[in-house]
Amino acid sequence: MATIKDVAERAGVAPSTVSYVLSGSRKISEQTAKAVHEAIAELGYHPRASARTLRSARSEVLVLAVPREPGKYRAMDGRFAIEISDAARGHGYDVLMMTEPDGVDGLRRIARSGLADAAVLMAVREADPRIAALREFGFPTALLGHGDERDETEVPWVDLDWEAAVALAVRECVAAGHRHVVFWASAEHEISARRGYAMHGLDGARRAAVETGADVRVHPSTADPELLRARLREVLGARPAPTALVVQHLIPLPLILDEIAALGLRVPEDLAVVLVGSLPDEHALFAFPRIDLPVSRMATAVVQLAVRAIGADAEPGPARHELMSPGMAPGPVVAKPSPSR
Amino acid sequence: MATIKDVAERAGVAPSTVSYVLSGSRKISEQTAKAVHEAIAELGYHPRASARTLRSARSEVLVLAVPREPGKYRAMDGRFAIEISDAARGHGYDVLMMTEPDGVDGLRRIARSGLADAAVLMAVREADPRIAALREFGFPTALLGHGDERDETEVPWVDLDWEAAVALAVRECVAAGHRHVVFWASAEHEISARRGYAMHGLDGARRAAVETGADVRVHPSTADPELLRARLREVLGARPAPTALVVQHLIPLPLILDEIAALGLRVPEDLAVVLVGSLPDEHALFAFPRIDLPVSRMATAVVQLAVRAIGADAEPGPARHELMSPGMAPGPVVAKPSPSR
DNA sequence: TCGATTCGACGAATCGATTCGACAACCGAG
DNA sequence: CTCGGTTGTCGAATCGATTCGTCGAATCGA
Numbered sequence: 001m002a003t004i005k006d007v008a009e010r011a012g013v014a015p016s017t018v019s020y021v022l023s024g025s026r027k028i029s030e031q032t033a034k035a036v037h038e039a040i041a042e043l044g045y046h047p048r049a050s051a052r053t054l055r056s057a058r059s060e061v062l063v064l065a066v067p068r069e070p071g072k073y074r075a076m077d078g079r080f081a082i083e084i085s086d087a088a089r090g091h092g093y094d095v096l097m098m099t100e101p102d103g104v105d106g107l108r109r110i111a112r113s114g115l116a117d118a119a120v121l122m123a124v125r126e127a128d129p130r131i132a133a134l135r136e137f138g139f140p141t142a143l144l145g146h147g148d149e150r151d152e153t154e155v156p157w158v159d160l161d162w163e164a165a166v167a168l169a170v171r172e173c174v175a176a177g178h179r180h181v182v183f184w185a186s187a188e189h190e191i192s193a194r195r196g197y198a199m200h201g202l203d204g205a206r207r208a209a210v211e212t213g214a215d216v217r218v219h220p221s222t223a224d225p226e227l228l229r230a231r232l233r234e235v236l237g238a239r240p241a242p243t244a245l246v247v248q249h250l251i252p253l254p255l256i257l258d259e260i261a262a263l264g265l266r267v268p269e270d271l272a273v274v275l276v277g278s279l280p281d282e283h284a285l286f287a288f289p290r291i292d293l294p295v296s297r298m299a300t301a302v303v304q305l306a307v308r309a310i311g312a313d314a315e316p317g318p319a320r321h322e323l324m325s326p327g328m329a330p331g332p333v334v335a336k337p338s339p340s341r
Numbered sequence: 342m343a344t345i346k347d348v349a350e351r352a353g354v355a356p357s358t359v360s361y362v363l364s365g366s367r368k369i370s371e372q373t374a375k376a377v378h379e380a381i382a383e384l385g386y387h388p389r390a391s392a393r394t395l396r397s398a399r400s401e402v403l404v405l406a407v408p409r410e411p412g413k414y415r416a417m418d419g420r421f422a423i424e425i426s427d428a429a430r431g432h433g434y435d436v437l438m439m440t441e442p443d444g445v446d447g448l449r450r451i452a453r454s455g456l457a458d459a460a461v462l463m464a465v466r467e468a469d470p471r472i473a474a475l476r477e478f479g480f481p482t483a484l485l486g487h488g489d490e491r492d493e494t495e496v497p498w499v500d501l502d503w504e505a506a507v508a509l510a511v512r513e514c515v516a517a518g519h520r521h522v523v524f525w526a527s528a529e530h531e532i533s534a535r536r537g538y539a540m541h542g543l544d545g546a547r548r549a550a551v552e553t554g555a556d557v558r559v560h561p562s563t564a565d566p567e568l569l570r571a572r573l574r575e576v577l578g579a580r581p582a583p584t585a586l587v588v589q590h591l592i593p594l595p596l597i598l599d600e601i602a603a604l605g606l607r608v609p610e611d612l613a614v615v616l617v618g619s620l621p622d623e624h625a626l627f628a629f630p631r632i633d634l635p636v637s638r639m640a641t642a643v644v645q646l647a648v649r650a651i652g653a654d655a656e657p658g659p660a661r662h663e664l665m666s667p668g669m670a671p672g673p674v675v676a677k678p679s680p681s682r
Numbered sequence: 683t684c685g686a687t688t689c690g691a692c693g694a695a696t697c698g699a700t701t702c703g704a705c706a707a708c709c710g711a712g
Numbered sequence: 713c714t715c716g717g718t719t720g721t722c723g724a725a726t727c728g729a730t731t732c733g734t735c736g737a738a739t740c741g742a
Contacts, residue, residue, distance in 0.1 A: 001453075003728055014692045019730055026731090029690060046453035050394035051728035054697045059391065061437070066423060075621040078419010082407060085440040089447075094456065095438045096402070099426040106430075112342075112387035115435065251622050254595060258628065280416040280621070281592050287599065344698055355722045360700055367701090370720060392698035395727045 002043035010039035022047070053114065062088050062306055063116035065098045065107060065130060067123035069189065072223060074251065076295075077122060079280040080144065083299035084120060091307045093117075104133045111139040118306040120144060124157070126194040131155055140309035144302045146321070147196045156305040156319040158298050162197045162248075162276075165291045165326035166204030167211070169246045169274045172289065174212040176334040178244040178272065181214055182235055184256070186249050187221045201248045201276070217242065221249035228252055229259045236263055236271070243337040244272040250279050268335035278329075292329040343384035352380035363388070394455065403429050403647055404457035406439045406448060406471060408464035410530065413564060415592065417636075418463060420621040421485065424640035425461060432648045434458075445474045452480040459647040461485060465498070467535040472496055481650035485643045487662070488537045497646040497660040499639050503538045503589075503617075506632045506667035507545030508552070510587045510615045513630065515553040517675040519585040519613065522555055523576055525597070527590050528562045542589045542617070558583065562590035569593060570600045577604055577612070584678040585613040591620050609676035619670075633670040 008015040013032060020026040021036040028036075039045070053059045064084055066077055085095040096116055100106035107130055110116050118140035121130055126147035134141045135154070143157035166183065173181045183205040185191070186198035202218060209216035219235055222228050236242060247256065253275075257267070265271045278293040301322055308320075349356040354373060361367040362377040369377075380386070394400045405425055407418055426436040437457055441447035448471055451457050459481035462471055467488035475482045476495070484498035507524065514522045524546040526532070527539035543559060550557035560576055563569050577583060588597065594616075598608070606612045619634040642663055649661075 017691055044453070046450065048728055049454040049456045050391045050400065053391035054389070054395050055730050068423070073420055073423065073622055075416045075419060078416060078422060078621065079414055081419060081422065081438065082414065082440050085438045089441065097422065097426045097436045097438060099423050100430065109387065112385070113390040115390045280419070281414055358721060389698055396700050
């Protein structure tokens with residue numbers, strides 16, 4: 001493998017000159033620069049990242065903490081990971097994945113070894129231990145999602161306003177004429193882990209209930225298919241019968257739809273279904289009114305915050321928080337309840 | 342940030358001694374080792390990865406090339422990425438994501454900069470240009486998926502035997518009594534990109550047709566929802582009517598099921614549906630007979646091959662290929678055709 | 683023609699960990 | 713009491729790129 005010394009020799013100059021040609025931080029004559037560029041091309045030279053990092057204390061790498069509970073997989077996370085990686089490349093950064101279950105040890109290791117310059121944390125929970133661990137070293141961090149706003153004033157984050165999103169979904173139902181609405185919240189394990197989106201979604205449903213005066217029944221979802229079916233049967237069979245279902249837990253959507261069909265309910269005639277969030281691919285979402293999750297915008301924003309946090313090492317300044325307003329995705333609107341029910 | 346020198350000073354020893362305590366490559370007295378360990382704990386020392394890499398020419402990082410076509414996202418890839426990252430940690434490696442569209446430049450950059458020690462390539466296509474690019478530098482590589490076996494004798498790979506998988510699905514249909522089977526293949530853009538799984542799936546359907554003598558009609562899928570619906574209408578409406586549908590393109594499964602329902606066909610009474618492969622989460626797969634895609638086993642295997650390839654720099658030896666036999670996932674079996682049709 | 687200034691390139695120090703050769707201190711054997 | 717052999721630790725070189733200080737050559741005005 002060619003080094004800067006080899007290039008220098010071949011071009012008949014000093015290694016420092018090669019470095020200056022590459023960085024452009026000092027003026028080099030056109031003639032010399034040409035010779036250097038030729039030598040680089042002939043040798044297929046590329047600077048060794050480790051040497052550069054050792055000298056500059058910058059690795060040009062972001063570490064992405066992917067949330068993980070053993071055996072559970074949220075398909076959306078893969079989509080976010082890829083979008084974040086794309087956005088990071090736009091700033092000249094590569095992305096390292098960190099998939100250890102609660103990730104505190106892994107993040108500590110990567111922060112202290114200098115493998116990465118900043119961290120992006122997904123699926124933040126209230127009082128998230130990863131945040132404290134990174135703050136210990138003053139490691140630049142940006143969050144995708146947020147837990148409790150008071151705890152995170154010093155850390156920048158981006159999030160969809162899940163409270164507003166769920167509230168909007170409920171309001172749309174009420175506006176269409178529905179009086180009895182079910183909110184099918186995040187799964188129990190997400191709620192007990194106090195994930196931000198799960199907690200804020202619950203808040204939104206409660207707020208909308210108060211504001212609209214409608215009958216909004218909140219039920220947590222579950223990862224267990226049989227339990228989910230049973231619970232759904234019970235909830236949809238209750239009287240007075242709900243005519244609208246707002247779903248935040250999209251992962252088992254096919255299962256939910258199948259159970260609705262098994263109960264003999266037609267969508268949307270007997271039961272209007274409104275989704276909050278996105279599935280990783282658009283195919284799965286056809287035909288439902290839906291509050292959009294702006295994945296790509298969120299990824300771009302969180303990378304920007306992370307990169308900015310690296311530069312802001314010296315002058316901290318106030319952390320930026322970006323709470324994105326929810327909006328209906330283009331597509332169908334909420335159907336009116338049928339008069340017969 | 343503490344360095345090895347700080348630790349050495351604090352423990353009253355030389356830096357080299359600290360290094361030996363950590364690596365265990367020379368004998369150090371118990372007393373000295375204890376002092377060193379104490380100093381490490383007090384200072385929160387962790388060796389700088391860049392310095393270690395510079396010296397040893399090993400980064401302990403794998404680069405994962407995630408397939409990407411702008412605007413298209415295969416949810417399964419995220420699942421593979423996470424499983425691969427987990428498996429890599431088991432060998433002491435971290436995983437860097439490479440998401441540039443066709444990735445040749447990105448891989449070249451990472452290989453030459455020494456950011457990673459080996460590459461794992463997902464969604465290999467026939468005559469994949471990435472393989473040639475990496476072979477140029479003798480960069481250790483392992484493939485998840487394979488294109489043409491003759492081209493890849495020198496590169497280790499792991500793959501599900503897609504040909505056998507699709508053939509198995511068709512045979513199961515025929516065994517259940519179906520005479521008219523539709524194979525809904527990968528999407529057109531995957532076929533024209535000559536992705537291995539797409540090509541081998543087609544081969545499997547053709548082979549099973551010949552072997553069983555049944556009427557097997559092969560149709561490519563598409564990423565365009567409206568086109569997909571139209572094509573499906575035509576295919577399922579053709580006479581004699583197909584009674585079984587083998588689906589390899591699982592991404593738009595909800596759309597496919599919706600269109601089947603819209604045509605007034607009941608599953609499985611009027612049309613048996615058999616899936617080949619997996620969706621990222623198990624919820625989406627309830628209730629269908631299915632040929633399993635062993636994601637976790639494949640991830641473990643491909644990481645093992647990549648790690649082995651790093652060591653095998655010197656003595657190449659024959660590359661290992663692992664073609665995994667397909668099997669039915671636990672769950673329902675293929676329904677018999679109804680006598681009325 | 684000479685001193686001052688600018689331009690372009692060089693040399694050496696530096697980042698932090700690893701590893702080889704060397705060297706004390708200590709042991710037992712002759 | 714000394715010599716050969718361990719045992720445990722140290723010092724210095726090394727990996728490859730960056731960057732600061734320096735210095736020779738070219739340029740310009742007086």
